[in-house]
Amino acid sequence: MAFPPDAPPAQLPALTGCAAVFLPSDPPRAGRVAFWRPDGEPVEAAGPEGEVAVALPDEDGGVAVSAVPAVILPVAAAVPVLTRARAARGAHPAAAFWGTACVLALQLAARGRLLPGLTAADHDAWRLGPLDAADLARLRDLAAAMPPYAHATPLPDTDPLELPEPERHLRAFLDAVADGLPRTPAAALATGGPAFAAEAPQRVPGQRAWAADVAAGHDAGVRISLRVEVQGMDAADAAEGTGDGARFTAVLQVHSPSDPALVADAAEVWAGASSAGRAFGPGARMDTLLTLRRAAAVWPPLTPLLSAAVPDALSLADEEIAELLGSAGRTLAAAGVEVHWPRQLARELTGRAVVGPPGPSDGSGSGLPSLLSAEALLSFSWRFAVGDQEIDRAELERLAEAGRPLVRLRDQWVLLDPEAVRAARDRRDRKITPLDALGAALTGTAEDEGGERVAVEASGWPAELRDRLADPERADASAVRQPAALAATLRDYQLRGLSWLHRMTSLGLGGTLADDMGLGKTITLISLHLHRQALPSSTGPTLVVCPTSLMGNWQREIETFAPGTPVRRYHAGRRSLADLAADEFVLTTYGTMRRDAARLAEAGWGLVVADEAQHIKNPFSATARALRTLPAKARVALTGTPVENNLSELWAILDWTTPGLLGPLGRFRRRYAQVIEGGAAASPEAAAAAERLARLVRPFLLRRRKSDPGIAPELPPKTETDRTVALTEEQAGLYEAVVREGLQEVAGADGFARRGLVVKLLTALKQICNHPAQFLKEADPRIPGRSGKVELLDELLDTLLAAEASVLVFTQYVQMARLLETHLAARGVPTQFLHGGTPVARREEMVRRFQDGEVPVFLLSLKAAGTGLNLTRAGHVVHVDRWWNPAVEAQATDRAYRIGQTQPVQVHRLIAEGTIEDRIADMLARKQQLADAVLGAGEAALTELSDAELAELVELRGSGR
Numbered sequence: 001m002a003f004p005p006d007a008p009p010a011q012l013p014a015l016t017g018c019a020a021v022f023l024p025s026d027p028p029r030a031g032r033v034a035f036w037r038p039d040g041e042p043v044e045a046a047g048p049e050g051e052v053a054v055a056l057p058d059e060d061g062g063v064a065v066s067a068v069p070a071v072i073l074p075v076a077a078a079v080p081v082l083t084r085a086r087a088a089r090g091a092h093p094a095a096a097f098w099g100t101a102c103v104l105a106l107q108l109a110a111r112g113r114l115l116p117g118l119t120a121a122d123h124d125a126w127r128l129g130p131l132d133a134a135d136l137a138r139l140r141d142l143a144a145a146m147p148p149y150a151h152a153t154p155l156p157d158t159d160p161l162e163l164p165e166p167e168r169h170l171r172a173f174l175d176a177v178a179d180g181l182p183r184t185p186a187a188a189l190a191t192g193g194p195a196f197a198a199e200a201p202q203r204v205p206g207q208r209a210w211a212a213d214v215a216a217g218h219d220a221g222v223r224i225s226l227r228v229e230v231q232g233m234d235a236a237d238a239a240e241g242t243g244d245g246a247r248f249t250a251v252l253q254v255h256s257p258s259d260p261a262l263v264a265d266a267a268e269v270w271a272g273a274s275s276a277g278r279a280f281g282p283g284a285r286m287d288t289l290l291t292l293r294r295a296a297a298v299w300p301p302l303t304p305l306l307s308a309a310v311p312d313a314l315s316l317a318d319e320e321i322a323e324l325l326g327s328a329g330r331t332l333a334a335a336g337v338e339v340h341w342p343r344q345l346a347r348e349l350t351g352r353a354v355v356g357p358p359g360p361s362d363g364s365g366s367g368l369p370s371l372l373s374a375e376a377l378l379s380f381s382w383r384f385a386v387g388d389q390e391i392d393r394a395e396l397e398r399l400a401e402a403g404r405p406l407v408r409l410r411d412q413w414v415l416l417d418p419e420a421v422r423a424a425r426d427r428r429d430r431k432i433t434p435l436d437a438l439g440a441a442l443t444g445t446a447e448d449e450g451g452e453r454v455a456v457e458a459s460g461w462p463a464e465l466r467d468r469l470a471d472p473e474r475a476d477a478s479a480v481r482q483p484a485a486l487a488a489t490l491r492d493y494q495l496r497g498l499s500w501l502h503r504m505t506s507l508g509l510g511g512t513l514a515d516d517m518g519l520g521k522t523i524t525l526i527s528l529h530l531h532r533q534a535l536p537s538s539t540g541p542t543l544v545v546c547p548t549s550l551m552g553n554w555q556r557e558i559e560t561f562a563p564g565t566p567v568r569r570y571h572a573g574r575r576s577l578a579d580l581a582a583d584e585f586v587l588t589t590y591g592t593m594r595r596d597a598a599r600l601a602e603a604g605w606g607l608v609v610a611d612e613a614q615h616i617k618n619p620f621s622a623t624a625r626a627l628r629t630l631p632a633k634a635r636v637a638l639t640g641t642p643v644e645n646n647l648s649e650l651w652a653i654l655d656w657t658t659p660g661l662l663g664p665l666g667r668f669r670r671r672y673a674q675v676i677e678g679g680a681a682a683s684p685e686a687a688a689a690a691e692r693l694a695r696l697v698r699p700f701l702l703r704r705r706k707s708d709p710g711i712a713p714e715l716p717p718k719t720e721t722d723r724t725v726a727l728t729e730e731q732a733g734l735y736e737a738v739v740r741e742g743l744q745e746v747a748g749a750d751g752f753a754r755r756g757l758v759v760k761l762l763t764a765l766k767q768i769c770n771h772p773a774q775f776l777k778e779a780d781p782r783i784p785g786r787s788g789k790v791e792l793l794d795e796l797l798d799t800l801l802a803a804e805a806s807v808l809v810f811t812q813y814v815q816m817a818r819l820l821e822t823h824l825a826a827r828g829v830p831t832q833f834l835h836g837g838t839p840v841a842r843r844e845e846m847v848r849r850f851q852d853g854e855v856p857v858f859l860l861s862l863k864a865a866g867t868g869l870n871l872t873r874a875g876h877v878v879h880v881d882r883w884w885n886p887a888v889e890a891q892a893t894d895r896a897y898r899i900g901q902t903q904p905v906q907v908h909r910l911i912a913e914g915t916i917e918d919r920i921a922d923m924l925a926r927k928q929q930l931a932d933a934v935l936g937a938g939e940a941a942l943t944e945l946s947d948a949e950l951a952e953l954v955e956l957r958g959s960g961r
Helices: 012-017 075-087 093-110 133-144 166-179 186-191 205-218 233-238 266-271 284-298 300-307 318-325 327-334 393-402 418-425 434-443 460-469 492-506 521-533 548-561 590-595 622-628 647-657 665-676 684-700 729-747 751-770 772-776 788-802 814-826 840-851 886-893 916-931 938-942 947-954
Strands: 019-023 032-036 049-057 063-074 114-118 124-128 223-231 247-255 263-265 313-316 338-340 349-356 378-386 389-391 406-409 412-415 430-432 445-447 453-458 511-513 542-546 567-570 585-589 607-611 635-638 718-725 807-811 831-834 857-861 876-879 905-912
Touching (some): 012 075, 012 093, 019 049, 019 075, 019 093, 032 049, 032 075, 063 075, 075 093, 093 133, 124 166, 133 166, 223 318, 247 318, 263 266, 284 327, 313 318, 318 327, 349 418, 349 460, 389 393, 393 406, 393 418, 430 434, 434 445, 434 453, 434 460, 492 521, 511 647, 521 548, 521 635, 542 590, 548 567, 548 585, 548 840, 585 590, 590 622, 635 647, 647 665, 718 788, 729 751, 729 772, 729 947, 751 772, 751 947, 788 876, 788 905, 807 814, 831 840
Parallel strands (some): 223 338, 511 635, 542 607, 567 585, 718 905, 876 905
Antiparallel strands (some): 019 032, 049 063, 114 124, 223 247, 247 263, 349 378, 378 389
């Protein structure tokens, strides 16, 4: 729902802590919301300032009217502020109340509950209506909860003082929100004139009679419904089950909007002979006719009832019954007129899709080897039922040929929409690939020929395989024992991971082991290699593709845990596959693999492993394309961050391990990524898509965290602390200047240029938060006294080094790390700095020196050192700046917090108070929760913010000065 361009400025979220009152107006859209402080102090937020008269308790226990300073916004501009207040921490109850009222108004408007009318001053206005009994109950419940401050503005000219009545005041606010919604030319078609489509208020006294008629038709004191009765079914039986002898009648019923139990036939209301008929009162006849006129405008066959002496019943033809069963019934229901059908007649035709092999399964799983074969197509067939009776194709054809709503089926009369029957008949069986069948079995849904999502049941081996894969860590017949050749003892969760990897690779499915860093993915994979060598069907060398920095770690762990297993590096000048043993490990880098993919593809690998598989998260990169050309009996991806920025990265990894599982990338984006990442993660559509994706992905991605029960009980505790620090005067001045200039540049750009400017602005602000010299790119900077973060880091290191602790200091900026290296050297603090340009041999030497205690402070570039290092000597991890993705920060922390750590780990995150870093911290907390539902957005999402949202994100608030 879009709002007018006079939306609130960035400072207005501070208003959520203020009390709020609604000030009605004529027309309603001219109403305003005043934000004020009950203590009478000025509101500390920018915006249209003024005063509002409110009733406040006085010292004598009475009530006195006081004029207090306020920020006063038009209703349309206040709606975003109020909706934010509804869920904001520390929001004033009055602001939160009106935020809840905003949500109610928008929900009613989204359901089409909008009516045109005239105000007392003859202005055109839209209001909310008609409201059903549930809507009215919700409105009254909300009005009963209205806090005193929410309607503290006294009514004019009242003595003694009177405040607005809550329900009436709430209704006026709801109408003001509705009247303030954007108007379109389509409104002129609905109202018969241009007034109700114009932005500016229009005085149209000539439409007063029309408006009164509309109001009477929608606000009548009764509701109506139609009760369909069928006579002559015995005669229809005599006509050989065609239903030709049946007669349909629609009986008009009258309901009380306030008492759902009060209902009577219209004939009773007109006669007044029964207690129910008399209970509606003397105006019921006129109210019924007004409501009936509105229903007849929606469905013309009701028109004859308007001229009847008593609008009691109407005979219906077959085609009219068909309309009521289909489109007319839905249209009447939207207008508040329900249609009630005879209970004894089954009238629901349902269909479900079934996927599976053409013939019955023998339970042996013999169909599984054909799983990845495109030629081994499976059936996608339809099953239909009427009520609880399943029917075959011949019966469905007979129902469709009858073309009548009432048909005899298996000694029972059924009432069906002929159009729905014909649509069901046109659904055709088809063939689908085994992987599509497996995906349907796992998610319980599939898309039909028209792209509509339908429920699916699985049979045969897809159902069996679904049950086997449903719980990746369950103990079953496929569980394996630790290989005898492994020179270590696997932990229970590692053994379960080995069993899972064996199960997936033996089925030819592949898998992604996405355990937290430090839980032993490497030793689990080594165990898988040893286990596969004992099986004739899976022998063959294993190729491990990894970052250059991890080759040494892989070689050491293979030599340690699988002594005697041949291992070679295929890298730099040593790029030979001569005399390749069947049980050999070959280690190579992503760059070398990309250049030598053709040579590597000739080796006949038993297993190909992609370590730190986020390196192939871009499916269009040359690296990802080259990796896909390497044939292997099975593929395994290892990563601690299967989703770093968006769901397409997850697709790239899983489509490599199990090609075709998630379908083509375009279809995956349409089905899942666009829905889940579309900015409405809490919507039912996004939640349903996330759940479907989770069911589909879960069997192929094993994810364990250190915090999971029983995973790593021997790990010591980890404590995470956000340490906020104020900017220096120099930092604050630079920050505000960059915000001002950056927002001006962004406001004048669009498309890719705008996204680039947003990233430039965010990067500059983060650098200013670190140190002015980093942003200014000073060649010979003066470092002390210019950065709150550096001062805090000095204090931390003084305390920690005095206790002989070892510390990891991460920053995403190499330039910032060099500043710290220079600064700490000047203070006499021993440090070393690892970055992307550090050679492999030097990198390994630096790790050894730190682990041996020779250097107490290890400065690390987040990207270069966030993975693959074992630095368990560190008891403290400092994040100088925040990364866009919480998983990346967690990976860096896991250099210290991993298996082998014996001391508690303290994580310190340095945050510049009142700056963008505050908002990033909040965003990361929310994003971590969404990541659990398979979602990531990262920096790219920030480039799509509106100008107002961007201004709110980067604004320097008072606490940052």
